[in-house]
Amino acid sequence: MTTLPAIQVAVCGPRDITDAVAENARQVGRLLAEAGATVLCGGGTGVMAAVAEGASSVGGLVIGIRPDDDPAGICDGLSAVIYTNMGEARNAVIVWSADAVIVIGGSWGTLSEQALAHRRGGIPVVTLGGWQILDADGNPVEEAVAAKTPEDAVEAALSRVQKRS
Numbered sequence: 001m002t003t004l005p006a007i008q009v010a011v012c013g014p015r016d017i018t019d020a021v022a023e024n025a026r027q028v029g030r031l032l033a034e035a036g037a038t039v040l041c042g043g044g045t046g047v048m049a050a051v052a053e054g055a056s057s058v059g060g061l062v063i064g065i066r067p068d069d070d071p072a073g074i075c076d077g078l079s080a081v082i083y084t085n086m087g088e089a090r091n092a093v094i095v096w097s098a099d100a101v102i103v104i105g106g107s108w109g110t111l112s113e114q115a116l117a118h119r120r121g122g123i124p125v126v127t128l129g130g131w132q133i134l135d136a137d138g139n140p141v142e143e144a145v146a147a148k149t150p151e152d153a154v155e156a157a158l159s160r161v162q163k164r165s
Contacts, residue, residue, distance in 0.1 A: 006036055006037055006038045006061070007036070007037045007038070007099045007100070007158065007161050008037065008038045008039075008040055008063075008097060008098050008099050009032050009037045009038070009039060009040065009098060009099065009100045009101070009102060009157055009158070010040040010041065010094045010095060010097070010098035010100070010101045010102070010113070010117075011025065011028055011029065011032070011039060011040070011041050011047065011048075011051040011101075011102045011103075011104060012041070012042070012047070012091075012094065012101060012102070012103050012104070012110050012113040012114065013025060013046060013047025013048070013051075013103065013104040013105045013106075013107075013110055013130070014046050014047060014105050014106065014107030014109065014110050015044060015045045015046035015047075015048075015107070016046060016107070017046045017047055017050070017105055018105075021046075021047065021050075021104060021105040021129065022046075022047070022050040023050075024050075024104055024105075024128055024129065024150050024153075025047045025050035025051045025054065025104050025105075026050045026051070026053055026054035026057075027054060027150035027151075028051055028054065028102055028104060028128070028150045028153055028154055029050065029051035029052060029053065029054025029055035029056075029057075029060065029062070030054040030055060030057060030058050030060075031054075031150060031151065031154040032051075032055060032060065032154055032158075033054070033055040033056075033057075033058045033059065033060020033061070033062075034058055034060075035154065035158055037060075037158065038060075038061045038062075038063060039051060039052070039055040039060055039061065039062045039063070040062075040063050040065060040094055040097055040098055041062065041063075041064055041065070041094075042064065042065060042066065042067070042090070042094065043063075043064020043065060043066045043073075043074050043075055043078055043081055044064075044066070044073055044074070044075055045075060046105075047104050047105055047110075048064070048075055049075035049076070049077070051104075052064065052075050052076065052077030052078055053075075053076065053077045055077065056076075056077035056078075056079070057077075060079075061079045062077055062078050062079050062080075063078070063079065063080050063081075063082065064078040064080070064081045064082070065081075065082045065084060065090055065093050065094050065097070066081060066082065066083050066084060066090065067084060067085075067086060067087050067088060067089075067090045068083065068084075068085055068087075069083040069085040070083075071083075088109060088112065091109065091112050091113045091116055092116055094113060095113055095116040095117045095120055096120065098117075098123060099123060099161045100123055100124040100125075100126070100157040100158070100160065100161050101113065101114070101117040101123060101124070101125050101126070101157075102126045102127075102128065102147075102153050102154070102157050103117075103125070103126070103127045103128070103130040103131065104127075104128045104129060104130060104153075105128075105129055105130055106129075106130045106131045110130060110131070111131050114127070114130065114131055114133065114144075115133070118133065118141060118143055118144070121143070123161075124143075124145065124156065124157050124160035124161060125143055125144050125145070126144070126145045126146075126147050126153045126156045126157045127144055127145070127146050127147065127153075128147045128148075128149075128150065128152075128153040132144065132146055145157075145160070
């Protein structure tokens, strides 16, 4: 019998963050790890470091997908690192490797990851204090779920993941 891999959830967010955003990211990482999900992130500072810290603190698997090839830029808490040397194009690797995407906070790079996730389609996209993308009529894009707490964000992402076969 083939064992299916764990659900992979990408957590995207900016490098420069407030203490509140860092705490949200740590909690999301911890909750994802406790649920048995593999956490994908950019492996750097800010939201990436906080989510890695949260997930690794409870023994979770955290994969950092780096835009460069410099080991000095990685954060603590990563289980493995993929060095792409692709710059921001690595955002596509993160999104296409995920079964769901949680966006915490906002920056232009984070917006690109969220847009790629929406463009990909078919995967849950959850925001926690991040960008809310509107359609041409000014309505929230229906694929996006705006969560108010880390618990809500993780529940929304995991409950919407399609079962792999």
